[in-house]
Amino acid sequence: MSTFGDYEAVRQDIASLLHQPEYDDGSAGPVLVRLAWHSAGTYDAETDTGGSNGAGMRYEAEGGDPANAGLQHARVFLEPVKQKHDWITYADLWTLAGVVAVKEMGGPELEWKAGRTDYVDDSKLPPRGRLPDGAKGADHIRWIFYRMGFNDQEIVALSGAHNLGRCHNDRSGFHGAWVPSPTRFSNTYFRLMLSEDWHEKTLDNGVRQFVHYDEDLDEELMMLPTDIALTDDPDFRPWVELYAKDRERFYIDFAKVFAKLIELGITRDESGKVVNGDNVRGGYHA
Ligand code: ZEM
Incomplete structure (x- = not known):
């Protein structure tokens, strides 16, 4: 039904679901961009924890953070795409959805690389409170x-x-x-x-x-x-x-900074292959 690694087909299916006449301003695009951002924006450079690898928002510890309220809408929009292309990881799907949404809404082409895993490394789970609070300065x-x-x-x-x-x-x-x-x-x-x-x-x-x-x-x-x-x-x-x-x-x-955001915490070898995530001990697979 879906060819392993056919990201172009995934992109097309994401683009086709953006039009949502009953939702907000008629588009799933903005909330998908926010999902990509919140999946990556937990990163802490010093401890190399958080970031989009692992798609931790699927679980209560991260998904239930009040800062992530409403992002279940984005995940529900994307679920049929995940079902159809079951080989793609959630971590890749969520970041790619943000990239496709920006482009489809008239924004720049954003660089996106595949390879994030859905492997949750318990020692890298971000604590709550890592996302910004709009009430502050x-x-x-x-x-x-x-x-x-x-x-x-x-x-x-x-x-x-x-x-x-x-x-x-x-x-x-x-x-x-x-x-x-x-x-x-x-x-x-x-x-x-x-x-x-x-x-x-x-x-x-x-x-x-x-x-x-x-x-x-x-x-x-x-x-x-x-x-x-x-x-x-x-x-x-x-x-x-x-x-x-x-x-x-x-x-x-x-374009430059968004590409940087969605690569936070992802380590690649020279060929671009992700070398952290799956091969870390002490976590669990979804
Ligand atoms: Zn947001 N953002 N954000 N943001 N954001 C909201 C909505 C959206 C902050 C913030 O508190 C909020 C970035 C940075 C920061 C988007 C993208 C990006 C909302 C509204 C709040 C409160 C949530 C709601 O009620 O649904 C703060 C404090 C930020 C930094 C200081 C960055 C960076 C983003 C992407 C690169 C987007 C697309 C939305 C709209 C979501 C939607 O559902 O329409």
Whole structure:
């Protein structure tokens, strides 16, 4: 039914499931990008733990982290693809889905390499609390992303993913989309961040976020406190300004940094073969 190693067929099946008229803004794309990011964003360079290898979100320890609330939707969207191409690992499928979604939504081509395993090494399980908290500021952002090995420019480029999708009250407690067309990849997020007058608002659930009323849309757009921190911080801001005016440069830098994100914790030999994961003792197979 499906040829072992035919990643092109997997890509096509992911592309075909993106259109979801009943879901959010009509696309599974944004939540798939978030799944890829959260699968990789637990990485800690110092202890070489976390990262996309192992697809740990299948299990309660990681999947039940409140930071991952809502990502079961992404995993459910992808399950038929996994059933059809049963030879692909979840770790590869989740990262590839993010890559395909970005491209299909009009974003750059992102480099993706196969080979992640679904082998869970207990000694490499990330503790909770490794993903960023949107209620915080620049110090917190740096603490989280420096841990993975990213610099200030890379942090701002990665944050451009907030061109996509929206916040859900019942997932993060925040509410709304960042941009008017949240299923089209672009640099609008950076442009709006600088051009609009954002003011703080406390939602009914007590969560604080920044909002701006968009007249054409007749709707409020939003920014997280961490998004606004990028414009307030003297070392982040120049990158926001650059990406707001240079869409091409944003695409190039986003492509580089996203490719780096999904390779965190993956060790390859010269031929590109992954040499960690499966051959580590002390874990279990799913
Ligand atoms: Zn997000 N993100 N993120 N992000 N993110 C949300 C949604 C999405 C932060 C964050 O707290 C939140 C990156 C960085 C950071 C996406 C991609 C990437 C939401 C809303 C929150 C609260 C969740 C909800 O309620 O459904 C913080 C604090 C970040 C860094 C400081 C990076 C890096 C990303 C990818 C490269 C995407 C695509 C979404 C939209 C998901 C959706 O379901 O629509």
